[in-house]
Amino acid sequence: MKVSKALTIAGSDSGGGAGIQADLKTFQEFGVYGMSVLTAVTAQNTTGVQGVFPVPIEGFEAQLRSIGSDLKPDAVKTGMLFSGEYIERTAYFIKKFGWNNLVVDPVMIAKGGATLLSEEALDAMKTYMLSIAKIITPNIPEAEALTGIIIDCKEARAEAAKVLFDQGADYVVIKGGHFGEGTYVSDLLYNGVEMYEFVEKRVITKNTHGTGCTFSAAITAELAYGKTAESAIEYAKKFIQHAIEHGIDVGSGHGPVNHFVYRRIAHEQY
Numbered sequence: 398m399k400v401s402k403a404l405t406i407a408g409s410d411s412g413g414g415a416g417i418q419a420d421l422k423t424f425q426e427f428g429v430y431g432m433s434v435l436t437a438v439t440a441q442n443t444t445g446v447q448g449v450f451p452v453p454i455e456g457f458e459a460q461l462r463s464i465g466s467d468l469k470p471d472a473v474k475t476g477m478l479f480s481g482e483y484i485e486r487t488a489y490f491i492k493k494f495g496w497n498n499l500v501v502d503p504v505m506i507a508k509g510g511a512t513l514l515s516e517e518a519l520d521a522m523k524t525y526m527l528s529i530a531k532i533i534t535p536n537i538p539e540a541e542a543l544t545g546i547i548i549d550c551k552e553a554r555a556e557a558a559k560v561l562f563d564q565g566a567d568y569v570v571i572k573g574g575h576f577g578e579g580t581y582v583s584d585l586l587y588n589g590v591e592m593y594e595f596v597e598k599r600v601i602t603k604n605t606h607g608t609g610c611t612f613s614a615a616i617t618a619e620l621a622y623g624k625t626a627e628s629a630i631e632y633a634k635k636f637i638q639h640a641i642e643h644g645i646d647v648g649s650g651h652g653p654v655n656h657f658v659y660r661r662i663a664h665e666q667y
């Protein structure tokens with residue numbers, strides 16, 4: 398049986414809602430064969446991050462080599478890359494193995510405020526990752542950090558999208574989860590020519606752990622199937638909306654979004 402294959406290069410979330418776990422669950426939901434390379438292990442649950450433990454760099458590189466020497470992902474995503482050194486090595490191996498369809502989710506800070514990317518890594522993210530990214534999916538604070546633009550209105554968000562495009566990504570998606578408290582939440586897509594807005598109703602819920610990881614994993618799964626960037630983003634937006642609407646009540650803090658939402662809805666009909 399021939400299957401589409403996707404690789405995630407990211408950190409582990411022991412709580413299972415974000416990071417590698419969110420990515421693999423999402424790939425599975427899309428029927429895509431998932432592979433993973435771990436940058437760091439986080440001790441984490443719905444209340445926050447209790448510790449961050451990087452995988453030794455030799456172990457990190459060994460995972461990339463193992464995949465590159467045997468398996469060819471149809472699409473790749475990056476999440477928590479931990480530091481400039483891991484970023485530089487990630488870009489090197491992606492180029493060396495000729496992996497295409499790269500989605501860069503420039504994870505920097507967890508929802509609870511824990512740092513997942515060291516400050517010195519900002520330049521490495523711009524230098525190494527943006528130039529090879531097909532799609533970059535920053536949230537508002539990440540787009541601000543990468544561009545130096547304060548995003549307090551739609552015009553500023555569009556300006557930041559142009560700057561990120563000029564830094565090398567083919568498609569820039571600036572997510573709007575952190576954009577005000579309005580009735581709607583909108584993500585902006587810029588492809589170098591036009592700006593598109595994807596708008597959905599804002600879901601009032603505390604269960605939003607892993608929204609960004611799940612959204613970018615869904616885009617990656619669609620790219621692995623050979624979909625265009627535009628249609629991958631459009632479908633991923635619908636997927637994350639369902640996943641947030643059906644968020645899971647586990648733990649005492651921010652529960653995760655629901656990665657198996659389609660199957661669960663199907664089961665509830667019986």
Ligand SMILES: Nc1ncnc2c1ncn2[C@@H]1O[C@H](COP(=O)(O)OP(=O)(O)OP(=O)(O)O)[C@@H](O)[C@H]1O
Binds near residue numbers: 572575583597
């Ligand atoms: N309350 C909400 N209702 C509907 N959609 C939302 C909500 N919050 C976030 N989203 C959507 O979820 C996706 C992820 O957006 P967000 O801005 O939360 O990313 P993020 O901050 O990177 O996520 P994370 O906090 O997991 O790192 C986007 O498509 C965004 O529009």
Ligand SMILES: Cc1ncc(COP(=O)(O)O)c(N)n1
Binds near residue numbers: 504
């Ligand atoms: C390992 C890892 N990667 C990414 C996130 C961001 O997700 P969130 O902002 O929803 O906590 C996280 N918390 N942990």
